[in-house]
Amino acid sequence: MSTYITADTIRTLREQQGLTQRALAEAVGVTDKAVSNWESGRGLPDISLIESLAAALGVSVAELLTGDVRQNANRAGNMLRSRFYVCPICGNVVHALGEGSFSCCGSQLISQEAEEPDEHHNATVTYLDGSWHVLIDHPMT
Structure with a gap:
């Protein structure tokens, strides 16, 4: 029978x-x-502890339960890759x-290019005063 969380997962994390x-x-x-028992396979954490256990181990609840921890290798997003799709x-x-x-x-949405600004x-x-202000002098109707 498989358990909802493994001893190796807890110890490794x-x-x-x-x-x-x-x-x-x-x-x-x-x-x-209790932690020793979890890591040796002699016991399991109570379901009410899963959220706090995941937080303490620095993973999501899903990662804790599956043992499949994904590291985000993308350290810098690139806003130039942004795309807008309009229905x-x-x-x-x-x-x-x-x-x-x-x-x-x-309908399948198609990526839209931004229009060049006009007057x-x-x-x-x-x-201004410690804040950025963006102004577009147009009623936007």
Whole structure:
């Protein structure tokens, strides 16, 4: 029978975080003996502890339960890859940080290019009193 969480997962994640069994136990609100039992396979954490255990181990609940921890290797997003998709039927807008396949109202959405600003749609950006202000002098109707 497979369990909802494995001893190896808890031990590996705890060691990756540089935590002792006692430090993990204090973070979750149990004894270090309980953590020892979890890691040796002699017991399992109560379901009510899963959220706090995942937080203490620096993973999501899903990652904790499956043991499949994904590291995000993308350290810098590139806004130049942004794409806008507009539904031709209802006008909904989807903003994606890269290419994608989207549909709305039964229609496949096509990536839209931004229009070049004209005299009515030119943004003015100023820094005033510690805040950035963006002004577009147009009623936007």
